[in-house]
Amino acid sequence: MKYTEKELINIKNEAKRCLYCYDAPCIKACPAKINIPEFIKAIAEDNNKRATLLVYEENPLSAICSEICPTDELCRGSCNLGKLGKPINIPLLQNYAASFKYATIHNKYIGRKVAIVGAGPGGLAAAEFLLRAGIGVKIFEKENHIGGIIDTILPKERITEEAKKRDFERILKKELKIEYNKAFGKNLFLKDLIKEYDAVIIATGLYQKGISIKGTGHKNVFLVNDFLHLNRLSRPKKLGHHIVVIGGGAAAIDCAIQAFKVGKKVSIYYRRSRAEMPATKEELENADNTGVSFNYLASPIQINRNNQGDLFVEFIENKLVKVTLGRPKPIPIKDSNFKVKCSAVVLATGQGYDKKIFQKMGIVLDNNGPVVGDDYQTSIDNVYLVGDVVNGGATAVEAVKIAKMVTKLIKAEM
Amino acid sequence: MIFDKVKINFLGCEFENPFILAATPSTDDSDMLVEALYAGWAGAILKTTAVGSSSVDLKYPMMYAIKDNSGNMMTLGNIDLISEHPLIEVARVVKKLKSKFPSKIIIPSIMGRNKKEWQLLTKTLIKSGADMIECSFSCPQGNIGEDPGRMLAQSAKATEIATSWVKEAAKDIPVLIKITPQVTDITEIAAAVKKGGGDAVVVTNSVLGLIGIDIETGKPLPTVNGYGSYAGITGPSVKPITLKSISQVAKGVGIPILGVGGVSNYKDAIELMMAGASIVQIGTAAMYNGFRIIDSLNDGLNNYLLRKRFKNVNEIIGKALPFLVGLDEIEYKKEDAPIAKINQDKCIQCNKCYIACYDGGHQAIFIENDKLDVDKEKCVGCGFCTGVCPVDAITLKKR
Numbered sequence A: 001m002k003y004t005e006k007e008l009i010n011i012k013n014e015a016k017r018c019l020y021c022y023d024a025p026c027i028k029a030c031p032a033k034i035n036i037p038e039f040i041k042a043i044a045e046d047n048n049k050r051a052t053l054l055v056y057e058e059n060p061l062s063a064i065c066s067e068i069c070p071t072d073e074l075c076r077g078s079c080n081l082g083k084l085g086k087p088i089n090i091p092l093l094q095n096y097a098a099s100f101k102y103a104t105i106h107n108k109y110i111g112r113k114v115a116i117v118g119a120g121p122g123g124l125a126a127a128e129f130l131l132r133a134g135i136g137v138k139i140f141e142k143e144n145h146i147g148g149i150i151d152t153i154l155p156k157e158r159i160t161e162e163a164k165k166r167d168f169e170r171i172l173k174k175e176l177k178i179e180y181n182k183a184f185g186k187n188l189f190l191k192d193l194i195k196e197y198d199a200v201i202i203a204t205g206l207y208q209k210g211i212s213i214k215g216t217g218h219k220n221v222f223l224v225n226d227f228l229h230l231n232r233l234s235r236p237k238k239l240g241h242h243i244v245v246i247g248g249g250a251a252a253i254d255c256a257i258q259a260f261k262v263g264k265k266v267s268i269y270y271r272r273s274r275a276e277m278p279a280t281k282e283e284l285e286n287a288d289n290t291g292v293s294f295n296y297l298a299s300p301i302q303i304n305r306n307n308q309g310d311l312f313v314e315f316i317e318n319k320l321v322k323v324t325l326g327r328p329k330p331i332p333i334k335d336s337n338f339k340v341k342c343s344a345v346v347l348a349t350g351q352g353y354d355k356k357i358f359q360k361m362g363i364v365l366d367n368n369g370p371v372v373g374d375d376y377q378t379s380i381d382n383v384y385l386v387g388d389v390v391n392g393g394a395t396a397v398e399a400v401k402i403a404k405m406v407t408k409l410i411k412a413e414m
Numbered sequence B: 001m002i003f004d005k006v007k008i009n010f011l012g013c014e015f016e017n018p019f020i021l022a023a024t025p026s027t028d029d030s031d032m033l034v035e036a037l038y039a040g041w042a043g044a045i046l047k048t049t050a051v052g053s054s055s056v057d058l059k060y061p062m063m064y065a066i067k068d069n070s071g072n073m074m075t076l077g078n079i080d081l082i083s084e085h086p087l088i089e090v091a092r093v094v095k096k097l098k099s100k101f102p103s104k105i106i107i108p109s110i111m112g113r114n115k116k117e118w119q120l121l122t123k124t125l126i127k128s129g130a131d132m133i134e135c136s137f138s139c140p141q142g143n144i145g146e147d148p149g150r151m152l153a154q155s156a157k158a159t160e161i162a163t164s165w166v167k168e169a170a171k172d173i174p175v176l177i178k179i180t181p182q183v184t185d186i187t188e189i190a191a192a193v194k195k196g197g198g199d200a201v202v203v204t205n206s207v208l209g210l211i212g213i214d215i216e217t218g219k220p221l222p223t224v225n226g227y228g229s230y231a232g233i234t235g236p237s238v239k240p241i242t243l244k245s246i247s248q249v250a251k252g253v254g255i256p257i258l259g260v261g262g263v264s265n266y267k268d269a270i271e272l273m274m275a276g277a278s279i280v281q282i283g284t285a286a287m288y289n290g291f292r293i294i295d296s297l298n299d300g301l302n303n304y305l306l307r308k309r310f311k312n313v314n315e316i317i318g319k320a321l322p323f324l325v326g327l328d329e330i331e332y333k334k335e336d337a338p339i340a341k342i343n344q345d346k347c348i349q350c351n352k353c354y355i356a357c358y359d360g361g362h363q364a365i366f367i368e369n370d371k372l373d374v375d376k377e378k379c380v381g382c383g384f385c386t387g388v389c390p391v392d393a394i395t396l397k398k399r
């Protein structure tokens, strides 16, 4: 990363502005628990090596997370200087700290090995933590690349190739073995891994849940990740006059904003009201500014297609009913059906874990997914879960956090 | 983290790093000292103790600070006195720390009124395991010297005599004498320490000053029951005085030096070492930011040594001294004057250099089409503008 002279001045000034708070709220708000005041102090004092090693010590995906973490909800949002209106731009400083190549020291191989299934943020972070402790690691990945969602789904505006390169280069050491095109449950089985390895970490992320309504198989009806993946191509296919995005989470917002690349008008339909949307305030404002039209209290019933290729999504209106626990429940209002004409539909209606795989492996499940203890261990000894697969879909930095906890336990057991 | 470059042997003792805590309230409590040593400090000077310490007359509030525009402490004034703990208590703390941390350097600080007291303090504390003894000849508030109203270290003769008393009692244990910068010639005092048998000097103690006056009430700060007094000045703004004092002693008197006064980070510490200090003591900064700063001090120094390819800390001690001369000794021709140059990539057009050179220099900076530049004829190369520019866009170049 090359910074201009003025950017460097700004970075240095920003670092000097940090109060070096004691028991700082920014550390508490960082899921990876990066020692923020300390690495910022190092930048202010021109000790870049220290800054680099401090951020990577806690978060092996520091460059990536500095770009994609919802920092207004995390570190930056909790900075004490925010109370005066101008919080420290922590992601800017983390990105700077992560721009140097100072290497983290790895222990010598201690003769134990762990299998990791899935090379997304969770799997990669776990691999790095184990390698640092001198534990051998082999990753098995279904695709032919590492990075998971971050590599092929996240819009290009949100994450730079540079950040991925920096973090991946640090992790891809020669000690790290990776086998591609190995799909858990297809050509890779838990019983074999358990035999060969001291522990197994499953970090397979989530898969995209469609919705069970009629018409999702029509042409130009997409699942969220497929849609985002197509939009990462340099010349994505145009999709016509009106794109309807169904959902209210961060992924739906990402889709809606991306959809302007391939469509003229973009509408979001969400089953509750704006207040209940899982997307952050910042994300929503972003979408507002891009011109996305928001429609609330509507659930899809079916999708039809005419001979000209026009799509018609039939919705039903909802009213919200308070419940004792959680967000209010959308209840359909009788005979309130309406149809929306469009040229493409994106289903951003959530993600789920792959039930079948876990059942096949003999891992105990309940309604929320595979059952794990506080230590993220499954019903099978020494088999752990890390990342989205266990928290139901969160952020890369949350995956790092779990990876750290789990690898600490594995290290302690060895 | 491993800091393998920062180890140093000083007066026959192995210091795991050159940083020890100066005598301050941070070093007056045994639990706090334990925490500091765990945090990684190589050792500590315990807060000064005297015979009959428990009758110390402390008055509160005892501190007042001057801050910079961002709210960071720049200058601290204190009217603190010595420790309130009696000698036996201090001796107990030394013993406890040495048994818990055998490899840390524990140095009690003492202050006596006469030969008997100096020697009693020395012997008692050595018996409990002190690695070295520091003698405060320079507490700016207490006038418990033998020459009342003055600090011991303001008289070369008194310094020599008192040093010899302590050394006589200390035998092989190193004796460190903490001196004051507030003398006409600090080398005379350091030479007296050497003559008296002292093993090293601690340069320097806090500087006596008046930290401020409350303009609303017209009363001196800190104000105690309506009155104020002179205070010991410490913190970042005393560093130039410390550097001057250390370098003068280092050049003029061949005696080992522990530097103290105004160190906030590893860069300040390197400066003190380049001026001639082998060990660096830190007071105000550790009180201000906590014992945790030892990590960034060690790491900063270690990385600096690696980056500059020094084999160990010894190679930087006194590094600046060969180049430090009297102004009249610097060879210079008129053509040697540098010229200011503005880096346009950095410049943010605040025009501060313009007005500063206009009213405080030589009217050599001009503005043309919103761009600032230097008039080569008018610029004398004084360097003032480089200190004015908030983004360090101006440097001095060869003409």
Ligand SMILES: Cc1cc2nc3c(=O)[nH]c(=O)nc-3n(C[C@H](O)[C@H](O)[C@H](O)COP(=O)(O)OP(=O)(O)OC[C@H]3O[C@@H](n4cnc5c(N)ncnc54)[C@H](O)[C@@H]3O)c2cc1C
Pocket: A068, A069, A070, A117, A118, A119, A120, A121, A122, A123, A140, A141, A142, A143, A146, A147, A148, A149, A150, A153, A154, A158, A182, A183, A184, A185, A203, A204, A205, A206, A225, A228, A250, A251, A254, A357, A386, A387, A388, A389, A393, A394, A395, A396, A397, A399
């Ligand atoms: C549209 C979208 C936007 C997002 N935006 C952000 C954001 O801005 N910031 C943020 O922090 N997070 C964001 N996230 C979430 C973030 O991407 C995830 O939290 C993170 O990727 C989880 O990491 P993981 O390793 O658990 O799973 P994944 O990234 O899903 O990685 C799982 C890996 O396992 C592999 N795998 C799957 N099944 C198998 C199998 N059976 N056998 C072998 N390998 C398998 C996959 O190929 C993949 O490489 C977003 C997610 C989406 C969908």
Ligand SMILES: Cc1cc2nc3c(=O)[nH]c(=O)nc-3n(C[C@H](O)[C@H](O)[C@H](O)COP(=O)(O)O)c2cc1C
Pocket: B022, B023, B024, B025, B047, B048, B076, B078, B080, B081, B082, B083, B109, B136, B139, B178, B204, B205, B206, B232, B234, B235, B236, B238, B260, B261, B262, B263, B281, B282, B283, B284, B285
């Ligand atoms: C509150 C306070 C109390 C101090 N008490 C003592 C003392 O008892 N004995 C002593 O020799 N120096 C004492 N000092 C001086 C420090 O040891 C040190 O010489 C001085 O603070 C300069 O270093 P600094 O700028 O790193 O603080 C005291 C300083 C402060 C701030």
Ligand code: SF4
Pocket: none
């Ligand atoms: S801002 Fe509040 S917490 Fe911070 S130093 Fe001041 S009083 Fe203490």
Ligand code: SF4
Pocket: A017, A018, A019, A020, A021, A024, A025, A026, A027, A036, A037, A040, A078, A079, A080, A081, A088, A090
């Ligand atoms: S809360 Fe803000 S000012 Fe305080 S240490 Fe963290 S980043 Fe710095």
Ligand code: SF4
Pocket: none
């Ligand atoms: S620093 Fe602590 S002891 Fe001193 S006045 Fe403040 S709160 Fe009281």
